[in-house]
Amino acid sequence: MKRLLLSTIIAILCVQQHYAQEFIHIGEEAIPLSNITQITHEVKVHPGSLSLLLEKDSNISIYVSALKATGMMDSLKFCIDDTYSIMDVEDSCSYKIIERSYYRAFPEERRFNFTFLACPDSILLAKHNIKDLNGLRAKAKEIYSDIYPEDAGVTNETDRRNYLNRFISYQLLDFYGKYYTLTDFDNGIVGENFVPDYEIPNYYATMMPHSLIKFSFDRNSHSLYVNHRAYDETKKTTLFSPQQMKTVNLGVNGAYHYIDDIVAYDKYTQEVVLNERLRFDFTTLSPDFMTILKDGESARGHSLPAGISPAISISFKAGYVRNFEFNNSTALHILTNRIYNWGSYLIDEILPSDNYDITIKLPPVPARIYELRLGTSITAASDCAVLYIDGKAVDVVDFREPVTDYGWTDFVYSDIYEKEQAMDDERCLRNNGYMKGPANFITFNQMPIYNYSGMPRKIIGTFYTDGKSDHYLRIKRAESPYKDSSMGLCLDYLELVPPTVYDNEEVLEDNL
Numbered sequence: 001m002k003r004l005l006l007s008t009i010i011a012i013l014c015v016q017q018h019y020a021q022e023f024i025h026i027g028e029e030a031i032p033l034s035n036i037t038q039i040t041h042e043v044k045v046h047p048g049s050l051s052l053l054l055e056k057d058s059n060i061s062i063y064v065s066a067l068k069a070t071g072m073m074d075s076l077k078f079c080i081d082d083t084y085s086i087m088d089v090e091d092s093c094s095y096k097i098i099e100r101s102y103y104r105a106f107p108e109e110r111r112f113n114f115t116f117l118a119c120p121d122s123i124l125l126a127k128h129n130i131k132d133l134n135g136l137r138a139k140a141k142e143i144y145s146d147i148y149p150e151d152a153g154v155t156n157e158t159d160r161r162n163y164l165n166r167f168i169s170y171q172l173l174d175f176y177g178k179y180y181t182l183t184d185f186d187n188g189i190v191g192e193n194f195v196p197d198y199e200i201p202n203y204y205a206t207m208m209p210h211s212l213i214k215f216s217f218d219r220n221s222h223s224l225y226v227n228h229r230a231y232d233e234t235k236k237t238t239l240f241s242p243q244q245m246k247t248v249n250l251g252v253n254g255a256y257h258y259i260d261d262i263v264a265y266d267k268y269t270q271e272v273v274l275n276e277r278l279r280f281d282f283t284t285l286s287p288d289f290m291t292i293l294k295d296g297e298s299a300r301g302h303s304l305p306a307g308i309s310p311a312i313s314i315s316f317k318a319g320y321v322r323n324f325e326f327n328n329s330t331a332l333h334i335l336t337n338r339i340y341n342w343g344s345y346l347i348d349e350i351l352p353s354d355n356y357d358i359t360i361k362l363p364p365v366p367a368r369i370y371e372l373r374l375g376t377s378i379t380a381a382s383d384c385a386v387l388y389i390d391g392k393a394v395d396v397v398d399f400r401e402p403v404t405d406y407g408w409t410d411f412v413y414s415d416i417y418e419k420e421q422a423m424d425d426e427r428c429l430r431n432n433g434y435m436k437g438p439a440n441f442i443t444f445n446q447m448p449i450y451n452y453s454g455m456p457r458k459i460i461g462t463f464y465t466d467g468k469s470d471h472y473l474r475i476k477r478a479e480s481p482y483k484d485s486s487m488g489l490c491l492d493y494l495e496l497v498p499p500t501v502y503d504n505e506e507v508l509e510d511n512l
Contacts, residue, residue: 127261176254331352374494
């Protein structure tokens with residue numbers, strides 16, 4: 001019984017050097033850790049769990065009814081993976097140094113977190129004349145019957161193919177998303193490294209099977225939009241905090257936010273909003289990278305305990321990272337974005353090292369052809385890797401070779417003729433399988449990644465998806481056995497780019 005109770009200790013503990021606080025703060029409310037309700041021998045619910053916070057909010061009763069009708073509410077109860085242990089690894093959250101120039105630590109617990117987007121009842125009534133759950137059922141059928149006509153006969157609302165189930169699960173994300181963590185604008189130093197006036201987008205898989213959602217932060221209005229096509233002022237769904245209505249929205253295992261209209265994986269979202277260059281930072285590709293750890297932070301952007309220097313890199317065990325499959329010979333860790341003099345996109349990256357062999361489930365994207373690109377760093381500490389798409393080897397890349405060997409020039413043009421020369425140089429680079437990095441992000445030395453030859457984009461190849469199937473990128477070390485355990489590969493970001501962007505003769509792809 002004691003072990004069972006200990007396994008329920010809640011997700012946002014403020015732990016510093018093994019000293020724990022006795023209370024957790026949910027919004028402005030302090031809840032004792034000992035106040036835990038046991039529902040069954042398997043499911044324990046803390047008073048600050050996301051499921052209970054949602055039930056207490058009378059402003060969103062229709063969406064809450066949909067969560068219950070589909071069984072999705074059961075997913076939002078506090079959960080710790082009882083199969084996870086670090087007893088068999090050599091280092092833990094004691095932050096001990098191990099043969100590298102940075103500290104590495106495994107999380108002591110594996111947790112599951114969630115984020116929910118809720119459209120208030122008053123907005124549903126005003127904009128869509130939806131008065132109750134039946135009205136929402138009708139709206140879900142209206143949206144998804146054209147896209148998934150084969151599922152018209154699925155009446156069981158707990159079935160993931162059911163239209164109401166699709167509708168409400170599209171509002172759910174399986175990680176902890178606060179307002180300033182849903183995009184790369186973190187309201188801090190990293191966010192300020194983006195060039196002015198750039199609307200910062202992030203894309204995530206939702207809990208609706210094979211679906212993608214977009215968040216974009218407008219630095220001019222300081223607003224966060226959902227499924228917004230950049231520069232389109234006619235359709236803007238805005239995300240705002242329930243705290244504006246004096247409602248607590250941050251729970252021990254997740255957060256929820258209000259939205260001022262319905263969001264859905266409809267034809268407009270798939271064919272217009274997401275028909276653009278889709279860039280995914282590697283630290284967002286698994287919910288386990290964005291889940292709140294025992295010390296109150298996520299692996300993505302993990303900061304340093306008091307008195308610890310240099311950086312902390314959070315490590316992960318094989319079999320415990322959703323969307324990532326790797327062998328026990330792979331050391332996988334995230335380099336924190338708190339090192340502000342690090343030269344990479346968003347100042348963070350995933351570092352597989354040792355004799356790595358890693359398969360990554362690609363984000364679910366709408367049906368079409370995509371060019372797959374890898375953002376990386378070219379360094380003497382890297383090595384050779386074999387790249388596969390859906391099990392087929394497509395390239396062997398030596399990530400130690402400078403791209404200056406493939407047509408890179410540090411060309412700074414001042415007039416139209418020199419601009420044409422620069423474009424010719426970029427075409428040459430692309431023909432050799434590379435592109436310059438994004439121009440929208442400024443590195444620590446105040447230089448855009450676009451001008452830094454050590455941070456190019458590697459073009460891996462193309463693939464087609466029907467929008468309803470899984471696809472995978474495998475990266476395997478080409479040299480075996482490995483010569484130096486400190487050598488590895490920088491996995492910075494992925495790009496999935498449709499032909500309307502990379503093969504458009506009328507509108508050339510921008511450098512952002």
